[in-house]
Amino acid sequence: MTHSDAILDRLMSLHPKVIDLSLDRMHRLLAALGNPERRIPSVIHLAGTNGKGSTQAMIRAGLQAGGARVHAYTSPHLARFHERIRVAGDLIAEADLAATLEECEVANAGQPITFFEITTAAAFLAFSRTPADYTLLEVGLGGRLDATNVIDAPRLTVITSVSIDHTQYLGDTLPLIAGEKAGIIKRGVPVIVGPQDDDALRVIEARASGLTAPVLAHGQHWMIAPDRGGMVYQDDHGLWDLPRPNLIGPHQIQNAGTALAALRQLGATELQARAAVTQAEWPARMQRLKRGPLVELAGPQAELWLDGGHNPAGGEALAATLDTLPQRPTHLVCGMLNTKDIAGYLRPLATRAASLTAIDIPGEPNTLPADTTAGVAGSVGMVAATAPDTGTAIAGIVSRDPRARILICGSLYLAGRVLRENG
Known part of the structure; x- marks a missing residue:
């Protein structure tokens, strides 16, 4: 410290x-x-x-x-x-x-x-x-x-x-x-x-x-x-x-x-x-992660992205961004705070994502429990599961789809954790 x-x-x-x-x-x-x-x-x-x-x-x-x-x-x-x-x-x-x-x-x-x-x-x-x-x-x-x-x-x-x-x-x-x-x-x-x-x-x-x-x-x-x-x-x-x-x-x-x-x-x-x-630099806004332990875990064929948007307008912006990327199945790893409009954020993403794996935001007292996030995702029509942490979520996705586009999203607090975890 x-x-x-x-x-x-x-x-x-x-x-x-x-x-x-x-x-x-x-x-x-x-x-x-x-x-x-x-x-x-x-x-x-x-x-x-x-x-x-x-x-x-x-x-x-x-x-x-x-x-x-x-x-x-x-x-x-x-x-x-x-x-x-x-x-x-x-x-x-x-x-x-x-x-x-x-x-x-x-x-x-x-x-x-x-x-x-x-x-x-x-x-x-x-x-x-x-x-x-x-x-x-x-x-x-x-x-x-x-x-x-x-x-x-x-x-x-x-x-x-x-x-x-x-x-x-x-x-x-x-x-x-x-x-x-x-x-x-x-x-x-x-x-x-x-x-x-x-x-x-x-x-x-x-x-x-x-x-x-x-x-x-x-x-x-x-x-x-x-x-x-x-x-x-x-x-x-x-x-x-x-x-x-x-x-x-x-x-x-x-x-x-x-x-x-x-x-x-x-x-x-x-x-x-x-x-x-x-020349602007602003991390965790639709940022492609290129190196680090989480990128290695995802493997050479997968893409790993990070976005800190967390409200309905952020969900719409993210959905519009996904529409501009080359086509590839997109799997979300999502952790959110319990103060947010979860359904409002996820609804625009429901038609763009092949699946969502919900996680708790580690070390964050106001995290939404992963079960709740997954439940809301299911209610807006997403295929949803939970995982104990980011690494487990990524490993699960690439075991099913080695060429996945994996997008970690839902909170700037989660984004910060991921950037620290990924070195």
Whole structure:
């Protein structure tokens, strides 16, 4: 266990709930730390249900291609906590992470605060101490009361597509959820709006109008469309003829459009736009695993893929992605959290998958039991079984079909476990 791991374990116990949406504790701690959030470079604040991470990764690739130094904050992490905090382009160093976490722990003085809040404060502290040109800040949950929403005057806000998720915290209708996401919009600050259902767009536009924030919305102010082997981005400034995103799946074209609209607003060149869509790195989003013990277990003829999508919109995006791949029987290995709409996620995949093997997410207290996942899969028409772990599931599939396409899916927490297990 590293020094930072030990501190992170202690910070888990400072609040009885994992999620408790409020900004009071955050403001208290940041004041005790000397308000580092006021000293971080130009902020681009991103919210949305799906696509935040991919969009952020593309904006980062574009800015860095123009020579900018970029801080980035994202969650959750997959294999190591350090992935959440990129300081001027690099994952935070262990010594710096441990030092900033300890400083936050001392300043907090044992008062109630959630793990996400105190670690977000640590990210602000780290960002305030290293020069950079931009800070990419991804919302953890919602927007209005999210711990990241303490930046008074960001350079830009971005809202990717909004759909139904986290209903126990954000409300059970699209307008309610969109209202929470739109909470990041600030007075007079331009907001880039990705593809939205009309109900969500109306709420976002109303919030922006009340704050005189210029809106740059998909379909109105900018367009993106596949074109021959590539894609075309167009707005009032002109047209960019670009390759398809290196991140796999039709939905990544829409995410690319959102990223390109943000980059255009920041004055990016076509060269930067090209880098944004060809050089972005974002693991566990339809990622092909090429080496490691799980790949060896699958054997030379099988394909092993990993995707962390976990809500109905994520299931639809995954189904559409599978439709674009060369035909081959696809077998799912699926583990999910008990807070998710399981049937909604699996329904679009039911006609694309030859089978589903359900597993528990190891070490995750909120895992959905494998039996339950398999039961729901059966109810939406899938051939379903269970296995005690990922390795057993893979071995079972290749014993029946050595040429299988195996897709491990259903949760970012499971994806992180798989990436660690696979080295």
